[in-house]
Amino acid sequence: MNNMQVQKNTLYVGGLAEEVNETILHSAFIPFGDIKDVKTPLDQATQKHRSFGFVTFLEREDAAAAMDNMDGAELYGRVLTVNYALPERIKGGEQGWAAQPIWADADTWFERQQQEEEMLRLQAEQRAAMEAAEELHRKKLAEEREGEKEEETGIKADPMALAEAETLKQSS
Numbered sequence: 571m572n573n574m575q576v577q578k579n580t581l582y583v584g585g586l587a588e589e590v591n592e593t594i595l596h597s598a599f600i601p602f603g604d605i606k607d608v609k610t611p612l613d614q615a616t617q618k619h620r621s622f623g624f625v626t627f628l629e630r631e632d633a634a635a636a637m638d639n640m641d642g643a644e645l646y647g648r649v650l651t652v653n654y655a656l657p658e659r660i661k662g663g664e665q666g667w668a669a670q671p672i673w674a675d676a677d678t679w680f681e682r683q684q685q686e687e688e689m690l691r692l693q694a695e696q697r698a699a700m701e702a703a704e705e706l707h708r709k710k711l712a713e714e715r716e717g718e719k720e721e722e723t724g725i726k727a728d729p730m731a732l733a734e735a736e737t738l739k740q741s742s
Contacts, residue, residue: 578630579606580655581637584622586610587646592623598645599625603632624655 583595592608599605607626610619627633633654641652 578654579628579633580624580626581633581640581652582622582655583625583640584651585648586619586621586623586650587648588618588621590623590646591619594645595623595625599627599636599640602627602636602639604628 581599583599586595590610592610595610596605596608599608604627605625606628608623609626610623612618613620625633625636627636637652637654640650643650643652
């Protein structure tokens with residue numbers, strides 16, 4: 571199976587108006603058959619899509635019908651370009667598994683976001699835990715050093731001396 575093989579059930583939809591989101595895209599293509607997935611990859615900086623998206627149908631025939639009917643059609647006043655999604659267009663190419671769409675490892679864009687946030691949160695938690703552990707370690711070392719000073723005066727080490735010191739304090 572070569573890398574350049576087009577995904578016959580995933581369509582590239584270009585020329586999307588800004589207000590078109592995954593829901594609208596889904597509604598525009600659902601008349602042609604069952605849709606497995608809809609993606610409008612977002613620009614990280616603007617959080618807006620980059621005027622293209624992908625629609626994956628369960629059946630190749632439905633994808634073909636959608637392409638025939640929607641290529642050159644208007645949506646929100648913009649003319650759509652609809653063709654089969656090329657693997658390298660989906661993934662950026664090179665890798666041997668380029669035929670897998672970018673989202674193949676997560677079911678939906680939403681889950682990808684969740685996973686990324688989860689990862690960042692875990693990293694932050696680990697960092698915090700490490701800092702807390704270091705802080706604790708520093709305190710312990712400091713206390714041990716303090717303890718050594720007290721032991722030199724012989725109070726801490728000798729329970730009898732401690733008891734005597736207590737008695738003295740109480741009687742005064």
